[in-house]
Amino acid sequence: MTVMAPETFVEVAAPERVAAPAAVAVPLLRRIARAAPPYLFLAPGLALLGVWVYRPLVTSIQLSFLSWNLLPTSPAKFVGFSNYERLFALPDFTAALGRTAVLILGLLPFTLVVPTVVGLLARRVRGRAATVYQAMVFAPLLVAPVAGAAVWQWMLDPRGGLVNRVLGTTTNWLQEPGPAQVAIIVITGWHVLGFATLVVAAGLAGIDSEYSASASLDGATRWQTTRWITLPLLSPTLSFLLLMTLLLAAQWSFPLVNTITHGGPSGATTNVYYLLWDYAFGSFDAGLGAAAGMIFFVLFGMVALVLVRLTERLTFHDS
């Protein structure tokens, strides 16, 4: 890795907040002027995040205690914790959490297992062929989610779709709860496989080849080298992918659910984020949506925190 920030612009103390006596006013101004540049360069980005991420986050917290139907003309009413109470009483809410867990489990083969196998095998294949395979696996990532949803809907069409005619089945994939859930998982997995493969490839490229070379000099078999050297060194990459899957699985499948199944049949594909969307723009219950959003935010934040802590303790680093 690169060295820490260069000493070109030497460390400068942040400006003092307290009013200084007149005698030191000039040096203070100079100190502020010297400390200002990094903050000025950060200002546009921070301002945008402030307005479009953190302000709405705070507003959502407030909103979660209100009853409001999103119309600017109708007043919002303060209702305390009743949105949260209502939420836990609704069977949709816990069901959506459960279905999100199923979604995450179903996606792990696509984001962890297959990319690792592919990454390890890809080391044996080189030249033009490798570039072509790589482009093919990566292509679905470039297909716009809605376009991908459209073509899969077409391939899964019970009457003339490719899938049923090739498999010789008559499953109505998108209208039956079980198959619909499977379809959403497979389509989402198809979309993110290329990304995960690329991340694993980047991780493998970062592993110093001298380790495995010296291991095989010591008489280790190829499998032993993979098991005891490559995989442990790859563990930070894999835990990064695990974190992304946990946090973003529901997000990745959102456009598919929104275009293909609309959360159905009978709610079978309604995951947490689709539920939020539905509360806000389906039933125009902004308070309930905000309360659900807060719970998911806290929940996912805790999951991320625990995972990052575990990763720090359990993974191996090359240094």
Next chain:
Amino acid sequence: MTLIEVTTPAHTPSDGAVVLRESRVRTVLGHVVLGGLGLLCIVPVYWLYATSLRAPEDIYSLRPFPWPLSVASYAEARDTVDLPQLLLNTFVMAALIALGQLVTGLLAGYAFAAWRFRLQNTLYLVFVATWLVPFQVTMVPNYALLNQLGTLNTITGVVIPNLCSALAVIMLRSHLRSIPHELLEAARMDGRGAWSTLWTVVVPNLWPALAALGVLLFINAWNEYFWPALVLQRTNNVLQLALHSFIGPEGTQWGPLMATAGLACLPVLLLYLILQRRIVDGFVRSGLK
């Protein structure tokens, strides 16, 4: 250029023949698995274009090659939606978002890489933590704010909230840190200020990385669905949303739907085919490290 460094482990001469045979088997296995997986991944993309090029009466045909080729579906799509306008709108939206994210990312990345300052780590965390805030939590307040600003149903309303991306900041920070520190030092010796150093020294040196990241951000913005779907509810004037025009209660018009979807993906697929090496390199090197 392969994605992965191929390592050639050293072997003792005695087991050379066995290893050679074994390694050939592994190479074949690699080709079979990767090729098979690649095919599975590409089939839906192929089927999308194949369907779009079939004659209307052949839409349900399962022949692998669409023959005779027909552009009837494209013609029908053109008659239903304003394709040139949609392409232009989507392009303008994606280009503005990518450019904005590149500029804010460059400025922030430069601040993090060139100085040491008191709130450095905290402020970096402020950028990274945006990944924890799901879009669905911020959408209602942001929608309300855009409503007040009167920018609902406009491209401006789609662009403005997306002008800063944590991904751009993180990637550019790590690129900027790899710029030799002597270079910045020399620029200071020449009497250049921080602002002019950024544009005359840093940016020219960072050109390949900026281009690769720019393409990635453009692709992301082009494929963006959530926010345009919300802001442009009434007008549907970007490609991703126009697809809904062909899905109706009286059944889906698969031909024109596939044609429009194909057009929606084409620029991005071409961009990737032309720049594959650069994008992958830029992605791998900027290293999620």
